[in-house]
Amino acid sequence: MSLNLAELDVMIVEPSRTQRKALRRLLMQSGVSYVHEADDGAVALDLAIEAKPDLVFSSLYLPGLNGEELVQAMSRHEDLSNTAFILVSSETRSEYLDEVKQAGVAAILGKPFTQRELDVALGTSLELLDPDEVDEGEFNVSHIDVLVVDDSTMARKHIRRVLNGMGVEHITEAGDGNEGMIEVEKKTFDLIITDYNMPNMNGSQFTSKVRKESIQPNTPILMITSEEDQDMIIAAEKAGISALCGKPFEMKKIRTMVEQVLFH
Numbered sequence: 001m002s003l004n005l006a007e008l009d010v011m012i013v014e015p016s017r018t019q020r021k022a023l024r025r026l027l028m029q030s031g032v033s034y035v036h037e038a039d040d041g042a043v044a045l046d047l048a049i050e051a052k053p054d055l056v057f058s059s060l061y062l063p064g065l066n067g068e069e070l071v072q073a074m075s076r077h078e079d080l081s082n083t084a085f086i087l088v089s090s091e092t093r094s095e096y097l098d099e100v101k102q103a104g105v106a107a108i109l110g111k112p113f114t115q116r117e118l119d120v121a122l123g124t125s126l127e128l129l130d131p132d133e134v135d136e137g138e139f140n141v142s143h144i145d146v147l148v149v150d151d152s153t154m155a156r157k158h159i160r161r162v163l164n165g166m167g168v169e170h171i172t173e174a175g176d177g178n179e180g181m182i183e184v185e186k187k188t189f190d191l192i193i194t195d196y197n198m199p200n201m202n203g204s205q206f207t208s209k210v211r212k213e214s215i216q217p218n219t220p221i222l223m224i225t226s227e228e229d230q231d232m233i234i235a236a237e238k239a240g241i242s243a244l245c246g247k248p249f250e251m252k253k254i255r256t257m258v259e260q261v262l263f264h
Helices: 017-030 041-051 067-076 094-102 115-129 153-166 177-186 203-213 230-239 251-263
Strands: 009-013 034-038 055-058 084-088 107-109 145-149 170-174 191-194 221-225 243-246
Touching (some): 009 041, 041 067, 055 115, 067 153, 084 115, 203 221, 221 251, 230 243
Parallel strands (some): 009 055, 055 084
């Protein structure tokens, strides 16, 4: 399958009629042809179940269901779990954005945003929706074994989806650092991907434990996190991570980082 922007079925969820009209116009300029609209999160969920859009653009603050509740509800629904989701919001406070990031959004667009920023977000969504079209380059990763450690089921699902789109076929999941250590002792992995914020054992503690106590101390470890605290970053680097990537992330960026930690 080859999906392009003209074939994308897009839903805009925004309480402001003016904002919906402006976003529709920008989407049309990018090449999108099919657009649904909703001004309420609960109404949008019902419409999405019926229409099954490929991509949802949603504000954070909505009546009915807010943007966080909407993306989580979609992730839990069998017919909508693979729908790409882009948050459009002027909110910058981490306490309001972290849960949305954890849910596995394709992108977060701040208000106002440029046509270029919109096009990048649309490109990221296309990669998630149509991974067969992504160029694997010279590196074949279909044979590698990857461990994904994250306490969020939705986040693990999103990371698995990105890895599958890259061609990775062998993926093991763990819900926290303790479960991750159990998996590490059971088999050898070529790559470990871990979140930072987890109960019982955070990503830095897990990384340190792998480096000091496991049978595979040299396994590349990629940390994916929504944290921007400099002390956390320093602690993660001291623990021995191989690379750090923020959320949300582009598939091309993850692919590049995976290639760097595995093949360089």
